[in-house]
Amino acid sequence: MVTPQSTHHTAHLPLSPEAYAARLRLPTGCVQIVIDTDAANEIDDQFALTWALLHPERLQIHGIYATPFSFAHRRASYSAAADNAPPFNPPDVGMQRSFDEILKVQALLRLSSPVPTFKGSPAYLRSLNDPIRSDATDHLIATALAMPLNEPLYVVAIGCATNVASALLLAPEIAQKIVVVWTSAFPSHAPHANQSFNLEQDVLASQWLYESGVPLVYLPGYHVGAQLRLSLAETERYVKPHGMIGRYLHELFADNPLWTITGRPATEAHSWVIWDLINFAWLINPDWVPSHIVPTPLLDNHLHWQSRKQAHPMREAYEVHRDAIFNDFFARLASFCV
Numbered sequence: 001m002v003t004p005q006s007t008h009h010t011a012h013l014p015l016s017p018e019a020y021a022a023r024l025r026l027p028t029g030c031v032q033i034v035i036d037t038d039a040a041n042e043i044d045d046q047f048a049l050t051w052a053l054l055h056p057e058r059l060q061i062h063g064i065y066a067t068p069f070s071f072a073h074r075r076a077s078y079s080a081a082a083d084n085a086p087p088f089n090p091p092d093v094g095m096q097r098s099f100d101e102i103l104k105v106q107a108l109l110r111l112s113s114p115v116p117t118f119k120g121s122p123a124y125l126r127s128l129n130d131p132i133r134s135d136a137t138d139h140l141i142a143t144a145l146a147m148p149l150n151e152p153l154y155v156v157a158i159g160c161a162t163n164v165a166s167a168l169l170l171a172p173e174i175a176q177k178i179v180v181v182w183t184s185a186f187p188s189h190a191p192h193a194n195q196s197f198n199l200e201q202d203v204l205a206s207q208w209l210y211e212s213g214v215p216l217v218y219l220p221g222y223h224v225g226a227q228l229r230l231s232l233a234e235t236e237r238y239v240k241p242h243g244m245i246g247r248y249l250h251e252l253f254a255d256n257p258l259w260t261i262t263g264r265p266a267t268e269a270h271s272w273v274i275w276d277l278i279n280f281a282w283l284i285n286p287d288w289v290p291s292h293i294v295p296t297p298l299l300d301n302h303l304h305w306q307s308r309k310q311a312h313p314m315r316e317a318y319e320v321h322r323d324a325i326f327n328d329f330f331a332r333l334a335s336f337c338v
Contacts, residue, residue, distance in 0.1 A: 013213035013312050014175040023152055023179050023215035024293060024315045026286040031154055032060050032147065033283065034140060036120070037276075038069035038159030039105070040097035041087070041197070043252040045158060047230075047329070048276035049105045050245055052156075053115070054332040058284050062143050064117045065136035066099035067159035068092060068124060069201060071261065078261040085260040091201075092122035098159070108245040109336075120163040124202040131169035132162065140167045144174040152215070154283060157182040158276040160198055165205035168212045175214040181279050182209060183219040186305075188294060188316055194303040196221055207299045216296065216314040217282065219289065225278040227322045231271045238330040243337030281325045282317065290319040 015023065035052065039045040052059050068091030071078075075088060082088070089097065099119050106114045120136035131137075140155065140163070147153045155178050157164050164180055184198035184206070198221070199206045209216060219225060232254060240250035253272060259265075282289040295311035 014172065015213065015215065020215060020313050024217070024313060027154070027283055030058060030060050031283055032062060032151060033154040033156050034063045034065065034143060035061060036065045036067055036136070036155060036157045036159060036163050037102065038067045038094065038098050039101035041069040041094065042258050043256055043272065044274045044276045046101065046105050046252060047249055047274045048158060048280055049102065050109065050249065051277060051329050051332060052280045053106065053109055053111065054336050055284055059280070061115045063139050064102050064115050065120045065140065065163050066095050066102060067120050067163055068122060069094035069098065069159060073201065082261040087258060087261050091124060095120055095122055105245070108248050121166060124160070125162050125165055125205040128169060128204065128208065131166040133166065133170060134163065136163045137167040137170055141171045141174055144177040147177050152179045153177060155180045156279045156283070158279055160201040161205035161209050162202045165208040168208065168214055175212060179215045179217060180209060181217040181219065181282065183221050183225055183275060183278050185220060186222045187220045187224070187318065188218065188297045188305050190305065194299070200303065203303070210296050210299055213312055218314055219278045219282060219317045221275055224317050224320050225275045226273055227320050228274050228277050228325065229271045230274050230326065232269055239333060242333045246333055246337055277325055277329065278317070278320060281320070288321045288324050289317045291315050291317040
């Protein structure tokens with residue numbers, strides 16, 4: 001069990017109320033971002049990366065980072081026949097697989113200038129006194145510190161929070177320069193335990209996102225991101241016909257790698273949640289992901305939210321416009337891959 005944060009580290013909130021308000025404003029114009037992704041853990045990251053890379057006029061991507069991942073902590077939930085399945089790889093293998101997958105997506109898009117890609121942590125955070133330095137944390141810190149005074153770097157986090165938390169611990173001053181945009185778990189008012197993949201893999205790193213004082217845009221997966229469900233029929237009609245990347249995304253959808261541990265659908269027709277689109281949807285057009293300012297909660301060791309009377313603010317999504325998001329994704333893919 002993770003020891004509560006207050007016994008390890010005392011977070012000094014790095015921003016004034018006015019600075020939080022400025023950082024948590026809705027984004028406009030071309031925004032500066034880095035992407036932190038467990039790209040090989042299922043199929044939503046590949047869709048999200050593709051969409052982000054097809055929006056260069058809105059998203060200036062400075063780097064893409066591979067995060068660790070493993071489904072080993074969920075092994076008891078799946079069939080013993082799947083014991084040797086790739087999703088059960090240890091976190092360092094998951095990070096390497098994600099790194100390779102990021103490169104693959106960019107290669108299939110045939111980008112004229114691929115985005116610099118960096119390996120992240122090979123393990124999860126075990127102590128706030130021992131952050132894990134990696135190529136990803138070094139790039140994140142350097143990029144954040146180089147940002148102009150009034151222009152934040154958005155850290156688009158669509159995996160576990162290990163790399164981001166480690167960077168904040170290694171260089172706490174970057175909290176004044178970045179905004180973390182993270183998807184995971186239930187809304188902050190929900191009473192449920194947050195059994196969410198991004199959160200539960202590295203609980204300590206997840207807790208530090210809420211304790212560190214970094215400006216945070218929290219996009220709940222359950223109830224909100226879960227509405228981003230895509231059907232096989234839609235991928236066949238709107239994704240598969242469009243270039244090598246379209247064929248690859250359709251292939252992933254039609255033969256989902258997670259079926260090795262979850263089992264193939266009983267019927268040919270099926271759907272899947274493309275969770276990670278929500279981060280980029282909020283950045284591309286905040287109207288597609290309505291949100292509001294709320295007090296930042298604590299995440300306790302039982303994975304429940306705990307409200308705080310004197311909490312710094314965060315922005316939290318409460319709705320998502322599914323059709324507008326997918327229609328933009330389909331249109332971008334069709335116009336790029338003619």
